[in-house]
Amino acid sequence: xxxxxxxxxxAAGRTVSDTLEAWREISEPLWTQATRRDYVSRLKQVQADxxxxxxxxxxxxxxxxxxxxxxxxxxxxxxxxxGRHQVLRAAVAQSVRWEWIGINPVANARLRQPRSKPREAxxxxxxxxxxxxxxxxxxIAALALRVAAVAGARRSExxxxxWDEVVDGKLTIDSSVEEVSNGDRTRTYTDAPTKTGTTRxxxxxxxxxxxxxxxxxxxxxxxxxxxSLGASPAPPARxxxxxxxxxxxxxxxxxxxxxxxxxxxxxxxxxxxxxVRTVAGRLGHANPAMTLRVYAHAVENADASLAAxxxxxxxxxxxxxxxxxx
Numbered sequence: 001x002x003x004x005x006x007x008x009x010x011a012a013g014r015t016v017s018d019t020l021e022a023w024r025e026i027s028e029p030l031w032t033q034a035t036r037r038d039y040v041s042r043l044k045q046v047q048a049d050x051x052x053x054x055x056x057x058x059x060x061x062x063x064x065x066x067x068x069x070x071x072x073x074x075x076x077x078x079x080x081x082x083g084r085h086q087v088l089r090a091a092v093a094q095s096v097r098w099e100w101i102g103i104n105p106v107a108n109a110r111l112r113q114p115r116s117k118p119r120e121a122x123x124x125x126x127x128x129x130x131x132x133x134x135x136x137x138x139x140i141a142a143l144a145l146r147v148a149a150v151a152g153a154r155r156s157e158x159x160x161x162x163w164d165e166v167v168d169g170k171l172t173i174d175s176s177v178e179e180v181s182n183g184d185r186t187r188t189y190t191d192a193p194t195k196t197g198t199t200r201x202x203x204x205x206x207x208x209x210x211x212x213x214x215x216x217x218x219x220x221x222x223x224x225x226x227x228s229l230g231a232s233p234a235p236p237a238r239x240x241x242x243x244x245x246x247x248x249x250x251x252x253x254x255x256x257x258x259x260x261x262x263x264x265x266x267x268x269x270x271x272x273x274x275x276v277r278t279v280a281g282r283l284g285h286a287n288p289a290m291t292l293r294v295y296a297h298a299v300e301n302a303d304a305s306l307a308a309x310x311x312x313x314x315x316x317x318x319x320x321x322x323x324x325x326x
Contacts, residue, residue: 014055017047017052023094024039024040030193032176032192035195039087042083059106061108061109092105093107126256130252131145137249138242145258149262149264151282152265158227159177162225162226163224170204173201174200189236265282266283
C-alpha cells in the first residue's frame with residue numbers, strides 16, 4: 001500500500017457501511033470462494049440495516065445490541081445474527097488496527113450463547129469398520145478416510161494433499177481444494193489456502209505411514225496428489241462419495257458424515273487426556289478456546305477420568321494395613 005493509500009488515523013466522517021467496504025477491499029483477495037460467498041452475503045445484510053448509516057466514531061455497544069434486538073424482532077435466528085455480528089466485528093477490528101478508532105464496540109456487545117447438545121462421536125469399532133469397507137472400493141479410499149481420522153483433515157484438505165508432503169513421519173497440511181463453477185456446468189479445482197489460512201504439521205502413526213509408502217510407490221507416477229487421477233487436485237466430491245459408499249457398506253447410521261472422522265479424532269484425543277492445545281494444533285484451530293467450546297463434552301469425559309485416577313492413587317493399597325490409633 002503506497003503512502004497516499006494508507007488509511008488516515010481517525011474515523012474521518014466514515015460510516016459503518018464505509019468501514020465494511022474498506023474491510024472487504026483489503027480482505028477479499030485472501031478469502032476462498034466459499035468464504036467470499038458467505039461474507040459478502042452477510043456484509044450486504046448488515047448494510048441493509050440502519051446501523052450501516054451510523055458514524056464509525058459514534059458507534060456504541062448499545063447501537064450493536066439494539067441492532068441484535070431488531071433482527072430478533074423480525075424473526076432472524078441466532079445463528080444468522082452471530083454470522084452478521086462476526087462480519088461487523090471483523091470490519092471494526094480492522095479500523096482499530098488502522099487507528100481510525102480506539103476500541104471495538106462490536107467486540108464488547110453481548111450475544112446470546114447458543115444452546116446445543118453435545119455432538120456424538122463414532123466408536124473406534126465404527127471407524128475401523130468404515131475404513132475396512134472403503135478398502136473394498138479402492139485402497140486409496142481407505143487411506144483417505146484413515147488420514148481424515150488420524151490427522152483430523154477436512155475434505156477439501158484431503159483433496160489437496162500431495163505425496164511429497166509426508167516427510168520424516170509428518171504430514172504438512174497447507175492448502176485445500178477450491179471448487180469453481182465455470183458457468184457452463186463444468187467445474188475447475190484449484191489449490192487454495194486452508195480454511196484458517198494457516199499451515200500445520202501433523203505427525204502420523206507407523207501404520208498410516210506404511211500405507212502411504214506402499215500406495216505412493218504405485219500411484220505417484222499417476223498424480224502428484226494422493227487422491228487424484230491426474231495432474232490436478234482431486235475433486236472433494238470424490239472423497240465424499242468414498243465416504244458415503246463405505247458408510248453404507250459398513251451399515252452405519254446415515255447421520256454420520258465424512259466430517260465426523262475429524263470430530264472423532266478430536267473427541268478421542270481430548271477424552272483420552274491429551275492436552276487441548278495439541279488437539280487444536282492437529283485440527284488447525286487458530287485458538288484452542290474454540291476447541292474447548294466445540295469439544296466441551298470430551299473435556300468433561302477427560303475430567304471424570306482424571307478424577308477417578310486421582311482417587312485411585314489415594315486409595316489404600318490392598319496389602320497395607322493401617323495401625324489402629326490410640
